[in-house]
Amino acid sequence: MGITSKPVVFAILSAVVILIGTTVTVFVPLFMPSTQPVSAAIKPYTAVELEGRDIYIREGCNNCHTQTVRPLRTEVLRYGEYSKAEEFAYDRPFLWGSRRTGPDLNRVGGKYPDAWHYKHMQSPQGMFEKSNMPPYGWLAKNRLDTTYSYKKTSILGYGYSENDVRQQIAQYHATVTDGTYSSKESRDQVTPPELRQELTEMDAMIAYLQKLGRDVKNLEATK
Amino acid sequence: MSEAGYNYRIVRGFAFSALFWLIIGLVVGLWIAFEMFNPALNLTPWLSFGRLRVVHTNGLGLGFGLAGIFATSYYILQRLTRVPLPFPRLAQAHLYLFNAAIALAAVSLFAGMNTTKEYAELEWPLDIGVVIFWVMFAVNVFGTLIKRREKQMYISLWYIIAMTVTIAILYIVNNLEIPVTLFKSYSIYSGANDANVEWWYGHNIVGFIFTVPILAMFYYFLPKATGLPIYSHRLSIISFWALIFAYLWTGAHHLMLTPLPEWIQTVAIAFSIFLIAPSWGSVVNGYYTLQGNWEQMRTNYLVKFFIAGITFYGLQTLQGPLQGLRTLNAFFHYTDWVVGHVHMGTMGWVTMIISASFYYMIPRITDTELYSIKLANSHFWLILVGQLTWTITMWIAGIQQGAMWKATNPDGSLMYNFLDTVTSLYPYYRLRFAAGVIYFIGILVFAWNLIMTVRQQPQQSEA
Numbered sequence: 255m256g257i258t259s260k261p262v263v264f265a266i267l268s269a270v271v272i273l274i275g276t277t278v279t280v281f282v283p284l285f286m287p288s289t290q291p292v293s294a295a296i297k298p299y300t301a302v303e304l305e306g307r308d309i310y311i312r313e314g315c316n317n318c319h320t321q322t323v324r325p326l327r328t329e330v331l332r333y334g335e336y337s338k339a340e341e342f343a344y345d346r347p348f349l350w351g352s353r354r355t356g357p358d359l360n361r362v363g364g365k366y367p368d369a370w371h372y373k374h375m376q377s378p379q380g381m382f383e384k385s386n387m388p389p390y391g392w393l394a395k396n397r398l399d400t401t402y403s404y405k406k407t408s409i410l411g412y413g414y415s416e417n418d419v420r421q422q423i424a425q426y427h428a429t430v431t432d433g434t435y436s437s438k439e440s441r442d443q444v445t446p447p448e449l450r451q452e453l454t455e456m457d458a459m460i461a462y463l464q465k466l467g468r469d470v471k472n473l474e475a476t477k
Numbered sequence: 478m479s480e481a482g483y484n485y486r487i488v489r490g491f492a493f494s495a496l497f498w499l500i501i502g503l504v505v506g507l508w509i510a511f512e513m514f515n516p517a518l519n520l521t522p523w524l525s526f527g528r529l530r531v532v533h534t535n536g537l538g539l540g541f542g543l544a545g546i547f548a549t550s551y552y553i554l555q556r557l558t559r560v561p562l563p564f565p566r567l568a569q570a571h572l573y574l575f576n577a578a579i580a581l582a583a584v585s586l587f588a589g590m591n592t593t594k595e596y597a598e599l600e601w602p603l604d605i606g607v608v609i610f611w612v613m614f615a616v617n618v619f620g621t622l623i624k625r626r627e628k629q630m631y632i633s634l635w636y637i638i639a640m641t642v643t644i645a646i647l648y649i650v651n652n653l654e655i656p657v658t659l660f661k662s663y664s665i666y667s668g669a670n671d672a673n674v675e676w677w678y679g680h681n682i683v684g685f686i687f688t689v690p691i692l693a694m695f696y697y698f699l700p701k702a703t704g705l706p707i708y709s710h711r712l713s714i715i716s717f718w719a720l721i722f723a724y725l726w727t728g729a730h731h732l733m734l735t736p737l738p739e740w741i742q743t744v745a746i747a748f749s750i751f752l753i754a755p756s757w758g759s760v761v762n763g764y765y766t767l768q769g770n771w772e773q774m775r776t777n778y779l780v781k782f783f784i785a786g787i788t789f790y791g792l793q794t795l796q797g798p799l800q801g802l803r804t805l806n807a808f809f810h811y812t813d814w815v816v817g818h819v820h821m822g823t824m825g826w827v828t829m830i831i832s833a834s835f836y837y838m839i840p841r842i843t844d845t846e847l848y849s850i851k852l853a854n855s856h857f858w859l860i861l862v863g864q865l866t867w868t869i870t871m872w873i874a875g876i877q878q879g880a881m882w883k884a885t886n887p888d889g890s891l892m893y894n895f896l897d898t899v900t901s902l903y904p905y906y907r908l909r910f911a912a913g914v915i916y917f918i919g920i921l922v923f924a925w926n927l928i929m930t931v932r933q934q935p936q937q938s939e940a
Contacts, residue, residue: 311592314528
């Protein structure tokens, strides 16, 4: 075999061989709009939801929770409508996950009130004695950093102006700090007094969780 | 030494780096295994499961795996080309940069700087570090090959070339991201495309780190350790090209029944089944090499590692494609079955082959004999029993959880809520932790044996 005495040719040939499957199954689909379709029914994350998503990423929640419901009978029974490609158009990175130590979260939005999440994140074992989820009460002790919120949404191409982002943050801030907020009692229980008038990381995380899967009904209506 | 100034310092440096990261990675592994049934160990944000799991996978995959590969590659390259490393100082810089990058990787992952893309979690500045040390490695690989004194390149060198080229492409394409700050970036791909690129990477990083270079070791060290030539050169040629061709089509079997276009999933299933052939090409080649000399399983402690290792590779490459089939995948995916599958490959195949390669290599580069063959045998049995208990426990746990997720009452409603399916696994998680401890003790014996080997006085008689 001549090629085994020509290392550079061997390397080039290896690269060609590995790039064939790569091109067909990865590079070509990147340029096919059908791989990641976009629908007007699916809205991008607000700045606060996006900050929550970044905390979800930072804490590695994807290591235990998937975000893709498969089109299987028992799975749809357990979680709800199966996942559609359009729902992920604004997901960079994708967070489908690979292991369900905890349940899938793609349909968790709207399933429980905010109060449930405040209590559950503070102490999963307080709610479910035998749960193995780590507690995340400390997220309520961290003020939400929104320094880069606008930069983030503009990198992701969500089309918000700087003012939009400021308004989204102010609006969510007003919602959770309002005296009539329906989950006020639970929020106050987990949030230290000095942060009760501020947005915390826990607030953003819950905003993100409540967004998951909420647009799928609109998407189904357009089909 | 009479061996034309081969650079063994670098081999030794990487071998002991591998041992170091192996022990760190396993300690983290034991910690998270304990957290699975006792969440009280999530003491601080830094020790929470979500952050620690990636320290475990990166510490072992990049830290232990890559260091082991670099150590053996630098050794094999020099021996098979019969020239010393052309750029020894570059190799030394590679060693320092590598360890600095892995240490920073561990710290940054502890701190939550994490892109979430599996086995590519490092943030962008560290990605650049990885690319730089990979280029440093590649310069010595091709430098050695170009200056070689042996006309034909032996099988192991093909695998090293394929790894060097492919990892570079995989790593760069999957890690393309736009920085927000020094510690945060976003993938340039969105949704289904990001998933497709990631699992093309994720599957092939396993292929070209946990398969291809390990086969390079197997093809080199098995004949060396046994004094027997590889059974079939032709079979190794066919296996090599078929393996590296087919591997790249199969990533989407990690994305079965997700919103990824169905044709990509189906192509991945077809090529996964095809991959059994070249994988078993190497398994058969290994077994037949020992034809007529099977007594070496008893008389030569190294052979046990190689044959058990290639057997786990064979089982792994049967189990993998079967898990990719849609019906089986619908049942097994997202359960502990897959966790068991991965660990048979890493704890069985990868670690067995790297262990035997180090046992062969370290005494030779330090001009001495192995400190204790008895300890090497204990190491073998401890990691074998630890690994088998570990993986079989997880397969059973996976079957149980998969069945519980699917179980319905006569009226069609679900039989178990999600929490029931988790808590019913705790007995398995306890057993898995115990198995991990046995395995870890085996690895401590391994490390001890190698440390004692290099601390002995060199012997002049050994050539």
